[in-house]
Amino acid sequence: xxxxxxxxxxxxxxxxxxxxxxxxxxxxxxxxxxxxxxxxxxxxxxxxxxxxxxxxxxxxxxxxxxxxxxxxxxxxxxxxxxxxxxxxxxxxxxxxxxxxxxxxxxxxxx
Amino acid sequence: xxxxxxxxxxxxxxxxxxxxxxxxxxxxxxxxxxxxxxxxxxxxxxxxxxxxxxxxxxxxxxxxxxxxxxxxxxxxxxxxxxxxxxxxxxxxxxxxxxxxxxxxxxxxxxxxxxxxxxxxxxxxxxxxxxxxxxxxxxxxxxxxxxxxxxxxxxxxxxxxxxxxxxxxxxxxxxxxxxxxxxxxxxxxxxxxxxxxxxxxxxxxxxxxxxxxxxxxxxxxxxxxxxxxxxxxxxxxxxxxxxxxxxxxxxx
Numbered sequence: 504x505x506x507x508x509x510x511x512x513x514x515x516x517x518x519x520x521x522x523x524x525x526x527x528x529x530x531x532x533x534x535x536x537x538x539x540x541x542x543x544x545x546x547x548x549x550x551x552x553x554x555x556x557x558x559x560x561x562x563x564x565x566x567x568x569x570x571x572x573x574x575x576x577x578x579x580x581x582x583x584x585x586x587x588x589x590x591x592x593x594x595x596x597x598x599x600x601x602x603x604x605x606x607x608x609x610x611x612x613x
Numbered sequence: 614x615x616x617x618x619x620x621x622x623x624x625x626x627x628x629x630x631x632x633x634x635x636x637x638x639x640x641x642x643x644x645x646x647x648x649x650x651x652x653x654x655x656x657x658x659x660x661x662x663x664x665x666x667x668x669x670x671x672x673x674x675x676x677x678x679x680x681x682x683x684x685x686x687x688x689x690x691x692x693x694x695x696x697x698x699x700x701x702x703x704x705x706x707x708x709x710x711x712x713x714x715x716x717x718x719x720x721x722x723x724x725x726x727x728x729x730x731x732x733x734x735x736x737x738x739x740x741x742x743x744x745x746x747x748x749x750x751x752x753x754x755x756x757x758x759x760x761x762x763x764x765x766x767x768x769x770x771x772x773x774x775x776x777x778x779x780x781x782x783x784x785x786x787x788x789x790x791x792x793x794x795x796x797x798x799x800x801x802x803x804x805x806x807x808x809x810x811x812x813x814x815x816x817x818x819x820x821x822x823x824x825x826x827x828x829x830x831x832x833x834x835x836x837x838x839x840x841x842x843x844x845x846x847x848x849x850x851x852x853x854x855x856x857x858x859x860x861x862x863x864x
Contacts, residue, residue: 515748519745523738523741523742527734527735529714530734536729537721537859538723540681541863546675548673552864556864557859557864559859560858560859563855564852567851567852568852571737571738571740571851572845572849578635579628580633581636584634584644585645585648588648589631591652592655592659593673595655597658599659599662600666601662603662605661609740610667611669
């Protein structure tokens with residue numbers, strides 16, 4: 504475990520504690536926004552509402568990964584090695600949306 | 614000449630002799646594990662989306678409003694009178710997950726899961742505070758925040774156990790449920806179960822780390838990196854819950 508001493512420390516902000524609490528309030532605010540939208544659009548089952556919730560989820564994910572998981576302050580190399588492969592998830596989502604359309608079509612509109 | 618090699622060395626991170634990512638081996642491997650785990654959860658949630666999309670969208674609920682009083686055999690009534698839960702239509706989670714502990718017969722959609730989300734976010738904050746205290750080598754603070762994180766995780770698991778017990782009590786099984794398509798309850802159990810198992814493993818890891826903090830293992834080692842690694846895992850569990858919450862309850 505000695506090798507850790509030799510690592511140059513990636514920058515950690517001095518005011519980490521206040522940043523943590525700020526992030527907590529942001530996450531809480533977004534969760535409350537989620538809940539408020541949920542109740543306002545309770546009887547609405549349209550597609551854009553789903554995308555809105557997913558977008559809010561991605562924003563929350565940004566703050567969790569960025570501040571709580573310290574990703575914002577890591578080397579760019581590490582950041583991209585973890586974030587860029589997530590493009591496969593986007594790819595898979597796209598494929599399944601197209602495929603889901605066909606499945607839906609075959610199932611209900613014969 | 615000497616300064617020249619030094620500067621090129623500094624620029625050239627992949628020359629060997631040091632971590633190009635500027636993190637320790639363990640932390641990098643934790644990140645890669647979390648990446649693979651993210652793929653697993655993505656696949657599960659995409660499967661959920663795909664299967665749900667292959668059914669007709671939920672029927673509009675124009676009957677029950679939040680805080681409405683419901684009769685005891687509400688599900689049966691809804692099935693018979695309003696044709697709300699049918700095989701062709703995916704059920705709207707609003708009329709399925711509408712219970713709250715110690716409150717009976719009142720329609721409270723989303724309230725209980727919002728509480729669970731709040732508990733998990735809070736335990737994530739105490740975890741990151743433990744990591745921050747670890748940077749300062751403040752043993753008592755690390756142990757305090759670790760204990761709070763463990764309590765938060767245990768509370769979340771308790772909530773999930775209650776949620777499952779209620780859902781099973783209403784007749785939901787892996788092979789069928791009274792709300793409509795079979796895959797509805799099956800996917801719920803598989804995905805929340807998989808996430809709950811992650812929470813459980815996280816609590817176990819937290820307990821082990823907590824014991825080691827108390828024993829002074831990391832104080833002797835000179836750094837609290839293990840708290841950081843366990844913390845990464847714990848935040849990931851919170852991150853996954855954000856999406857499970859979105860797909861299973863909000864949408």
